[in-house]
Amino acid sequence: MSVRVAPQYIREVKQAYKRRCHTQQRLAEELGMNRDTISKFVNGKFISYSYFEEICQKLGLNLEKIADFEIEENEPSDSSERLSSLEERLLGYGGLSDLQSPSNPVEPPPQHRFPVLFDRILEIDFKEQSQRFKQVIELQRTAGFLVHGEPCYGQQFLLNRLLRLIPGRQNQSPIKIDVSSSGVGKSIPNLWRELTACLQLAREATPTEIMDRVCDRWQTQDVIFVFYTVDYMPPGMLSEWLQEFWEPLVTRAKKSLPQGDKHLLMFLVDNCGSVGQSSNVRLAENFEQPEYPFRLPPASLFPREALDEWIDNLSMSSQLQIPTGLTAKVLLERSNNGVPHYVYEEICRHCGLSWEGVLAKWLI
Template identity: 50%
Template sequence: MENESQRRGYLFRALGTNTPVQYQLAFNTPTNDFIPNLVNELVVYGEISSGKPALCALLKVIREDVGIDVQATIDALIVEFLPPAATQTISTPPHLLFDLLLQIDFKQQVRLVEDVLEQHQTAAFLIHGEPDCGQELLVTRLFRIKSAWKNNSPIKNDVTINAAYRSTERLWKQLARSFVLPQDTKPENIIDKICDRWQTQDVILIFEKVDSMPPKVLVGWLQEFWEPLVDRGKLNPPLKDTHLLMFLVDNCGSVCKSQVMLAKEFDEPEYPRIPLYLPPLSPFPPDILKDWLRDMKVFRDLQIPADLTYQRLWEKSDNGIPQFVYEEICTHFDLSWEGGLAKWLI
């Protein structure tokens, strides 16, 4: 809430037009003065409907525009301000549980990607690890690093569809379909399309299941597709501070063992022409699950199941395999992972 326009916009979205609060506030005052005055006025205003305080309505609107960590703090505040009758019957909404699952571990990978984005407008990453270790969830977590990306649709390609992994020619055809272009579109025209979009917005390319690609095909694809994009970015960088990102998703940890060249550090001379090897994903150790459940206690009024302990969670998930951890947690909340929460994966 740094400027008058943003302040009025949040109040309009939360309360609608012509509410008394809007006429009681001085919108052009410093933030340190405005926030306390706003809270006082909302408390005085009371509820906008039965069991829905005006302050909670505003917090829910602000929640839509912030990162995961801040969302958790806002959720705790909302619970604190809800009347007792509301908190007694509240259950964990599926979208909230999904956001909480995103916070289990992966801090090392997220921090590294954030560091890279501060230094490079063009970046490529290999997301890899043992099977069922949360590769898709990490992609989704990384996609939330910038709040602006929530309005951005990634260019996502599963290289196993139509056996695209067999050759670079098939991969070009698949990529052309992603841009709604004829399958025989020339590679340079596809690259032009990507660079044109990059001039005005972030472009995020995701290639899934690259472990199914023969190493020679993956090497050839990086040479034919990615390296020309990197060169274009150097010759004609976007005027705006936009990013061109590529994520290669390896679901079994085989790419790093092949002859595909990977960067171990993002300050290497060859980066970003070759993808950065992110720390591999692996089963969650008990301490990670213990810490996550401890942090969950801030949501004490969200009916956290009493039998959801880190020991039980670790044992029931085949010693912390992430995919099984997500499924087990959902079961405790009477929700489904595959049939429910997984739909929010990128």
């Protein structure tokens, strides 16, 4: 039996999805599903009842309220691995001369060609945060940062932008831990165990062995930790974790500085703005305290002048054309006065793309 989100509840579902600041890829991985299934759910397409039920439980949604059991017609199966038409359009924005037909699949283009729109979206505002970040990493080889703001204020986009500012950074993937997943952030032992898995150490590895592995890796590459949704951690837990993990790691790292311009960095992503307002977590008071996370300016509403500047810059791009009707005024009116996540959605809509279905997968 197939089921979908009833059209009148799609907006409510998307708001629930955004409040948790999931990306489709992360949610799919947590539930063991195909990302395409998550995209269909969020956008009101038919999926199997068992998947629908599981996603509702994960997002805290009332299944009986939002479900539509109408008979679906000609709906492709959840297991389909072909590119959707929206994804094909994205490839087109990256420079393909012709859209490829789903019935005639071809090899995908080089990776650098198709996230063009994503790259342009990363250029919107966040100037103050970017400037502070560059000031810190110019002075310190080790540093922690609190990326914070109200829900849907673009914390993940800000994180992606900051990562691109690291001098000489290669394409090593950050060590990513979602502390809201499977109770990871509910206890310190859970966090240590998650780190052992990320660093490919034995489950019983000690904190000292974990820090040794980190410092060994740092000798040859940047090491970057990203702790997502730290606002889900119980009061005092984040402070305790930083005292057990980050502060000793920074002390240990000072004794084994690598050659070259490699960085040891940590990002704490607060999706609700609660950590930045808490007195439980000690934050750096100046650039000379790498053992404490540095509080970046909070993510905030995009102002009119920032959107005007972005559209002006887009008009000079040879890879993208400004869609008809896309203006700063329109973006503000349709994004609750500049809420970043809604701005991104509106830009995608004007480009004929789906934010959830296509661009979110480029987030770190």
